[in-house]
Amino acid sequence: MNRPEKLIVDGRRLDGRAPDEMRSLKIVAGPLQRADGSAYVELGNNKVLAAVYGPREMHPKHEAEPDHCILRCRYMMAPFSVEERKRPGPDRRSMEISKVIREALEPVLFLEYYPRAVIDVFVEVLQADAGTRTAGINAAAVALADAGIPMKDLVSSIAVGKVDGTVVLDLTKMEDQFGETDMPVAMIARRKEITLLQMDGHFTEEEFRHALDLAFRGCEKVYEAQRQALKEKYMVR
Ligand code: ADP
Numbered sequence: 001m002n003r004p005e006k007l008i009v010d011g012r013r014l015d016g017r018a019p020d021e022m023r024s025l026k027i028v029a030g031p032l033q034r035a036d037g038s039a040y041v042e043l044g045n046n047k048v049l050a051a052v053y054g055p056r057e058m059h060p061k062h063e064a065e066p067d068h069c070i071l072r073c074r075y076m077m078a079p080f081s082v083e084e085r086k087r088p089g090p091d092r093r094s095m096e097i098s099k100v101i102r103e104a105l106e107p108v109l110f111l112e113y114y115p116r117a118v119i120d121v122f123v124e125v126l127q128a129d130a131g132t133r134t135a136g137i138n139a140a141a142v143a144l145a146d147a148g149i150p151m152k153d154l155v156s157s158i159a160v161g162k163v164d165g166t167v168v169l170d171l172t173k174m175e176d177q178f179g180e181t182d183m184p185v186a187m188i189a190r191r192k193e194i195t196l197l198q199m200d201g202h203f204t205e206e207e208f209r210h211a212l213d214l215a216f217r218g219c220e221k222v223y224e225a226q227r228q229a230l231k232e233k234y235m236v237r
Helices: 092-108 130-146 173-178 203-236
Strands: 025-029 037-043 045-057 068-078 117-129 154-162 167-168 181-186 195-197
Touching: 025 130, 025 203, 037 130, 045 130, 068 092, 068 130, 068 173, 092 117, 092 130, 092 181, 092 195, 117 130, 130 154, 130 181, 130 203, 154 173, 167 173, 181 203
Parallel strands: 068 117
Antiparallel strands: 025 037, 037 045, 045 117, 154 167, 154 181, 181 195
């Protein structure tokens, strides 16, 4: 991909969005019947599936903890999810993202309820266009709720960043690749409690405050869509 001359033209981004606009978001709760809980998320051109199994007995047994349940997350990108074929299997990036997804979700779970057990969360990226970890966290949170696992609240996630000197919400691949800053954020939206914050690039203090404000507002929208997806599955008609 070549760098376009400008990423923002007349105040609009290359896909027509305003700087504070999120991509279209679609969430479906429970698309997989075999899993205990599942969710499908489309965020712009990202397509992500999450499947949850458990709490169930930990295998291998020696990885079990006597006083709490292990949350085991596995993030994977399908070989066909990006422009050039992605080499299948785990790599440093997928290991990092699996870890941050786990850390983003752990604060809402009552892991002490299920000693010696494991909850498995699988995040499979079918199509990637930047923000897959945020889409993965959004899908995983809905899948955990769909599995009936007790949770303090949902976790909602979105990235913010800076392109051509402008702070923007929810970067595309092009903006991520050629922009200055990418900052994925996850939070318990109703309490504004941050459970993930990573930053690639730089912000001034003022830009950071503005970016965080955009992230709060973005996560509130994500939260509403997550709730709506769960309501649609479980509403008694
Ligand atoms: P995130 O998807 O959470 O934004 P990154 O910032 O690491 O994570 O990746 C940004 C985007 O770069 C991905 O969503 C994907 O579109 C692309 N990408 C990541 N890894 C690869 C890869 N191995 N091959 C091609 N594109 C990739």
